[in-house]
Amino acid sequence: MTKVLIVLYYWPPAGGPGVQRWLKFVKYLPDFGYEPIVFAPENPFYPLQDAELLKEVPNQVKVVKYPIREPYSLAKIFNKRQTQTLSSGIISEKDKQGFIEKLLLFIRGNLFIPDARVGWVKPATKFLESYLKENNISKVITTGPPHSLHLIGLALKRKCNITWFADFRDPWTHIGYHKDLFLLPASQKRHERLETTVLQQADAIITTSYGTAEEFKNKSRRPIRVITNGYDGDIKKQITLKKDKFILAHVGSLLTNRNPKNLWQALAELRQENDKFLEYFELQLSGKVSEEVVKSIVESGLSDCLINKGYVSVKKAFRFMYEAHLLTLIEINSPQHASIIPGKLFAYLKAQRPILAIGPQNWDVNKIFEQVGYEPAFEYTEKAKIKAYIRNQFNGFLQGKTNFNSTNKIEDFHRRNLTRNLASFLNEQE
Template identity: 35%
Template sequence: MSTLRLLVITYYWPPSGGAGVQRSLKFVKHLPSFDVEPTVITVDPEKGAYPVLDLSLAADIPPSVRVLRTDTSEPFGSYKKLTGRQQIPYGGFANESKTSLTQRFFKFVRGNVFIPDPRRGWNRHVLRAVAELYAKGERFDAVLTSSPPHSTQLIGLELKKRYNLRWLADLRDPWTDIYYHHELNQTPLARWLDARYERQVLEQADAVLVTSPDTKRLFLGKSPSLSSEKFHVLPNGYDESDFREPSTPPADALLITHTGTITETYHIELFLSAMDECARQNPDVPLRLRFVGKVSDGVRRQLEENDLTERTELISFVPHDESVSYLLRSTVLLMAIPDVPHNLGILPGKVFEYLAANKPIICIGPCDSDAANLLDECGAGRVLPYDAYGAMLEHLNNLCELWRANSSLDLPRLTHTRYSRRALTKQLAKLIKAPVSS
């Protein structure tokens, strides 16, 4: 079988850190095994803007894969100078406080001038890089554009028009339905233009990849001309090579670990209250909490209010391989779905790594979500609604009882690999090779 040549266009790429970068990275890592030769076009890290860095992820880039890095034209340099802030805002200013007049101004500019997002200035540099490749006689069979930033999808729109490439639009998150979209204070004209871009991408892409069934449902409703067959649910998955270390739950504590960002919008305050009460009811069980990643000031206050400060270990952002190690050195894993609009389709990438760690999972969030369905399918844990204090306390007490009998609560190892990065990349390769419909 001949090898197909694929352009992969993604803003987030090592040394960028965070969950978003790993999807494209793992696809690229495994694609050569399925007769697909990827060429990656990304931003020059000296010119781009990443919320976090993770130098360890570069080890996953196959030596045979060509990575082209381009210049960019973005507003974040001016933003830093005008505000005096060194860290760029998440979600394109959407996470910034509303109390400051300056922040409200920048949020308005972000929502009404930079449509669909502030990284659109990168697009022309990518298009120039692709044009130079074609001028040298290079040709590609398909292009995959990964977003957010959703402005990256406009690159795919243009490349399909110029070169008639088979185009796969990989949307890791919703677009105009993203939970913070209403905070952008868009004018009716800006909302119309943003929705128009979204609709054009969905209608003109040859295939649309999404990470959860509910996200597929949201996108399907954007245009009457869209068919279900165009959409393909490819979740984030886990990489088996990341889980070579043995599981070593502590023998001297029932340790519950959460990895990633946690803020007040995740509404774990009742769970923390149940933790405090459980500790009182089970004084012989050394109950411990560990957060690895960014913990908001509000959650820190909740820990203090529930007398959990002495029981809690806070660890700032760590490289991905260290994060996996923390999972394997835990008794139970905690995750939460943010209490925001359209949260039924939120399927965090870490849930698959939680599954691969073979630990019982406690999920705080809606019981009819895609995350809940996944945990039920795999028999991997319990989903508890935000307000289910009694169920939380009962579940924690049951875990204490089990821990008394055996300090390791590890589950049986996964008997299937359908959610492995390699298996998901195999599905992607089939989509790349699928014939273009007339």
């Protein structure tokens, strides 16, 4: 088998969606002639952890770890809670940010470019120079964020005879939170220069969304392939819904700007207009939720039907999906986020539930929905349509209908089939 080194930051016991992509690729790559070797930090700062994911690491995979020094451990000395919140991606609205949060954001944006893990680049590169030669490895994949890991690939490309693939799970300079980092003009230009250099020097580029691929085509002539995230395991044929409640569930983080107030208002109106909806409805959140989102829900009059479970393991998250009657998929309402396809989408598809998706115009998610036969996403302003859709789903619940969606169109998004696509792309670049 051909060896391939995968340089990553998020690896079990890290929780959250970032770890799932390469955990599953590593699982299936040997089926297609590749021996994956994982290179990960020895002592990372993971704001979210899920120890159950350790059980999913294949026994045969080799994991090489190397120490990392990063500023989050130092920042915790000053404000542990704020540090964990920011490292989870939750940023307060600007008019509600205190001095410490603004200072941490400024430091993060201007002193650590492209991100807080940039201090790992030089020591990791030095170690890997020898490791690649000693183990006869000629293919390297770096995956970001954190995008500083692509600088490891860039350095190895310049120093070693390798074929380098840069995998972008999210955009770089066009990611929505960049505008929240108080970037100085010089810092913004440095981000852009680094991004351009990576895109032009990598032998090939992988993205998780169509919009990001189109953006990068304007910055690089390197081969680019879209390989989305996906789902794993068999589709359950018999799934028991909770019958005593009509559950609308959201699984995953709800950041400050991922706050569809029209949805909360539509739900409140349905409760006021329909005694049955008032009796049966339950809003269930699983994952990191910002205080601003919780406040909006409470102010809409939904506090008595809100179940906020906080961050849960992947196993529990799937159980909550299966118990729900309607799953919500929410993305920040900005053009920069139109190319974001949340990883939870594919878990939702596996759960066979109707999906109430709310996001920006021209959202890449609609391309997935079109492919699998789901209704398109709603925009934030479409309260009447959102309300009508929920009412229709609720009426089905009252009639005892189990509204499972067909699954025969989602097989392309099984992790094994996605890994076949990845292996094919690796084979093409020699």
